[in-house]
Amino acid sequence: xxxxxxxxxxxxxxGGSLRLSCAASGxxxxxxxxxxxxxxxxxxxxxxxxxxxxxGVTTYADSVQGRFTISRNNAKNTxxxxxxxxxxxxxxxxxxxxxxxxxxxxxxxxxxxxYWGQGTQVTVSS
Numbered sequence: 397x398x399x400x401x402x403x404x405x406x407x408x409x410x411g412g413s414l415r416l417s418c419a420a421s422g423x424x425x426x427x428x429x430x431x432x433x434x435x436x437x438x439x440x441x442x443x444x445x446x447x448x449x450x451x452g453v454t455t456y457a458d459s460v461q462g463r464f465t466i467s468r469n470n471a472k473n474t475x476x477x478x479x480x481x482x483x484x485x486x487x488x489x490x491x492x493x494x495x496x497x498x499x500x501x502x503x504x505x506x507x508x509x510x511y512w513g514q515g516t517q518v519t520v521s522s
Contacts, residue, residue, distance in 0.1 A: 398422045400492050405516030408482055416477040418492035429495050430475040431503045434488035443504030453500045482520045489515040
């Protein structure tokens with residue numbers, strides 16, 4: 397069974413930092429474009445950041461540009477999302493997804509993926 401496993405969510409104060417991790421179970425991520433998405437209650441799902449299979453191309457939503465950084469370590473079969481200067485509006489369930497054919501730009505624009513993680517809760521509050 398092919399799965400993505402997320403970790404690193406939790407509670408953090410405004411202005412703080414958090415690092416999310418996405419790991420593959422049952423397959424390797426080397427040939428997959430990976431994306432981070434989020435969805436909060438009452439809001440549409442958003443494409444937060446996506447990265448190409450090589451790691452050479454990355455995309456970010458305007459709302460997180462300059463604060464979040466996506467990276468991958470194919471040797472460890474993981475993809476991370478470093479979140480800095482967190483704001484209350486960043487509070488959401490964060491999901492990672494993998495796709496074998498979409499570009500990073502298309503994946504985040506279409507909010508699409510073949511495999512999805514279970515989601516991890518991020519709460520930014522005082």
